[in-house]
Amino acid sequence: MDTWDWIPETPATWDDRKSAVLDGLDPALFGLGRPGDGDPLGDEWWRVDDTDGRTVAYGRLDDSWGDAEILVLVAPGARHTGVGSFVLQRLEAEAGRRRLNHLYNVVPHGHPDPEPVTAWLTARGFARNDVGELRKQVPAALVQHQG
Template sequence: MHTWEWIPETPASWDDGKATVLSGLDPALFGLGSPGDGDPLGDEWWRVEDGAGRTVGYGRLDGSWGDAEILVLVHPDVRRSGVGSFVLSHLEAEAGRRRLNYVYNVVPHGHPDPEQVTGWLTAHGFAPNDVGELRKQIPAGAGPTRR
């Protein structure tokens, strides 16, 4: 069993950890613009660290009008280990605490593996809609499924 820690970043800023997790992908691909080291980031961010204190992932929640766009970022070295599911369950819990109705994600044009990301989100209960979003309803009192 993995030991991961969910750490709020308030306020969030661009740093080497985020750049490393993106592993060469352009931050603009995810709506982050072209940030420099220390530049503030909007929305709410959390960092995931493993038991050794290494950053293995990030979650972002952008809530508005009863819904929240989410972003799940996982370090390439730990993909397929459950970190993404850990991040997703915590983002859903955060949305539930805020009494939001849905979380959604838009797989950006230019993503290097859109089919895999879409398949992963679909396997986690997300459904596509007619405007290109993958949405999932948040049940009242939603919480993380594991820690």
């Protein structure tokens, strides 16, 4: 079983690692605009490196109004290894720490693999709503209550 490191990027900037994980896909497809090297990125980002120090994935969380939009990016060579689920679990745990209600993702128009991505999220408890978001309630066990 592979193990991965979950590394916060604060502040997050655009770099060659993110570009490599996107593997030629336009960052604008994911709402990132067209950043240049070193440009700051909004939201909170985490990088995932494998045991050899290779960057294999990213997680992004944008929380507002009690919910969080998430982005899970996995390098093509790391797909089907469990790293996407690793990223999702870490994002869910972060949402729980923040006492957020829901996570959501929108598979963008023009995504090269919309059906598999939608099926992957659905298999992990996300459901499509009437505005095209895939939403999942943050598991109650992850929400840390104050008191």
